[in-house]
Amino acid sequence: MPEQSDHQPSSSELSSADRQKWERVRGRLRAELGDAVYNSWFARLELETVKDGALLLTVPTKFLKSWIQSHYADRIKTRLCAEFAGTDRVVIDVRSPSRRARARDADAAVVAPTAERSAVEAPPAPVIVEKPEPHVRSSGRAAPRVEGDHFNGSPLDRRLSFSTFLVGPSNQLAYAAACRVADARAGDHPLFNPLYTHAAVGLGKTHLLQAVARAANDNRRRVIYLTAEKFMSGFVSALTAQTSMAFKEKLRNIDVLIIDDVQFLQGKSIQQEFCHTLNALIDDGKQVVVAADRPPSDLETLDERVLSRFKGGLCVDIGPLDEELRVKILEARIAAAQEAQPSFHVPPAVVSYVAKTIVTNGRDLEGAVNRLLAHSTLNGAPLCVETAENAIRDLVRNHEPKRVKIxxxxxxxxxxxxxxxxxxxxxxxxxxxxxxxxxxxxxxxxLTLRSLPEIGRRFGGRDHTTVLHAVRKVEELAAKDRSLAEVIELLKRILAE
Structure with a gap:
């Protein structure tokens, strides 16, 4: 294995023969690994000295040194020993400023075009939306810190914190896990890694993720919060700007990585880099938090290695809002509206009606409060159940039985x-x-009108007698096992919503 060194050995000029040998080694590495891998990891690897059977290789950053040492050390040593007879030691070190300047001069003189020229072929470098430092906050909405033309992202919403997250049976576990992650200190070994939260639209995934970002930042941890869309657009920007290596290093030098809407992550090369990032952070004891609209097993478009990482962590779901939690959300939204309109008053009967009528998600409940506010302030009449019925009519789902699909x-x-x-x-x-x-x-x-033979075909081509046996077996077990009966009723309710 090549050795690592923290000292700064004196350099000496390479002979013409040594430079030719080194170029042959580089050529073999490029041929074996392909342009993409070579340009990402080896383009800035330089042979510094050859002395007494020891070869000194240098790179510009600690991250690059660590990555090459961990993943390609044996391959590099094998290729060097084949060219440099008598080599018994290979050292990988980080270039000092003077070395970097000398390396740039050498590149201009003798080295063929390298990483930045064909960055489009490199493994993907993600875009980031970084949680800003406290001193750049203003009036609640935080502005992102910008480092380079492509490091731009969305700010955190000041309203989305743990203090404003309303907890009920459907989200208790997800909330507790998020709090545990956020409360950890720098250097603590992550207990749940990655933390994967999934839920339907409007049930609080983004709220929890941004709350984690804010709280972790307050604990003086380096946090990056981004959406899958920003990840992908930033990857393209990094390639265009030819700064993929700096992008990789920045993303891996943080304490907490938070990714929202990961179901939208597309592209083979982007998913490959995302997988590299997950592996590097988790293996290094850094925290990863991810949210999606479905469990990992249903993310059919994602790379299997990424899904394996997700499944290896803690997966928690946020279920539908129960009536008590819907009332809490309505009361909180009404209280917020009253800060701007003190005369806005919603009778308890109206709150109860809206909570019973709108059973979908928090966004629809917020929309209902906005409609009630508009009717109250624009019409000037007190709110009642009849007024509320007219106000939220467009938000009420059709109560006809839902057609359930197999x-x-x-x-x-x-x-x-x-x-x-x-x-x-x-x-x-x-x-x-x-x-x-x-x-x-x-x-x-x-729950469906399908015949037994049709159901059998939809379950992998099974015979109708197999389906009939399953139906009778479940009916028999549910009659004896109360917990199973409750599970079946729960599944029926979810499918009917």
Missing amino acids: DDIQKLVASHYNISRADILSSRRTANVVRPRQIAMYLSKV
Whole structure:
């Protein structure tokens, strides 16, 4: 293994023969690894000295030194020993400022075009939306810190903190896990890593993530908060600006990485770099927090290595809002509106009506308060249930029975039992797959109009007698097992919403 050195050995000029040998080594590395890998990791690797069987290689940053040492040390030593007879020691060090200047001169004189020329071929470098330092906050909305033309991102919303997050049975676990992550100090080993939160639209994923970013920053930890969209656009910007290496290093030199809406992460090269980033941070004991609109097993477009990392952490879901929590949200939104309009008053009966009528998500509840505020202030009449009914009519969902799809049943059951939909459709006969499969068949029979043969075909081409056996088995078990009966009722309610 090449050795690392913290000292600064004196340099000596390489001979013409040594330079030729070094160029042959570089050429072999490029041929073996491909342009993308070579340009990302080896373009700025330089041979500094050759003396008494020891070779000194230098790179411009500590991160690059660590990465090459961890992933390519043996390969480099093998290629060097093949060219430099008698080599018994290889040292990788970080260039001093004088070395960097000399390396640039050498590049101009003898080195072929390197990393920055073909950065488009390099493994992706992510865009970041960084949580700003406290001194740049103003009136609650934080402005992002800018470092280079492409380091621009969205600020955090001052309203989205732990103090404003309302907790109920559906989000208690996610809230507790987020608080534990946010309360950790720099240097603490992450307990849940990565922390993966998933929920439908408007149930509080982004609120929790931004609360973690704010609290972790207050604990003097280096935090980066970004959306998948910003990650991708910044990757393109980094390639265009030919600063991919600086981008990689910046992203890996933080304490907490927070990614929102990861389901939108697209592109093979971007996902590869995202996987590299996850691995580097988690292996280095840095915290990663991720949110999506579905569990990892349903993110079919993401690289399997990324999904494996997600599944290896703590996955928590935020369920539908119960009525008590919907009332809390309405009361909080009404109180906020009253700060601007002190005369705005919503009777308890109206609050109760809205909470019972709008059962979707927090955004619709906020929209309902805005409509009530408009009717109250513009019409000047007191609010009542009849007024509220007219005000929120466009937000009320059609109460006709929802048409349930077998695909939705399979996905929900798989998510509940922490398996994949592919497991349900497979021929596996293990207990952790057979029972969820039978429950999914039972729900397909009682919630859809599909025939037994059709259901069997939708479950991997099974015979209708298999479906009938599953339905009878679940009915029998549910009659004896109260907890199973409760699970089935819960799944029915979720599918009917």
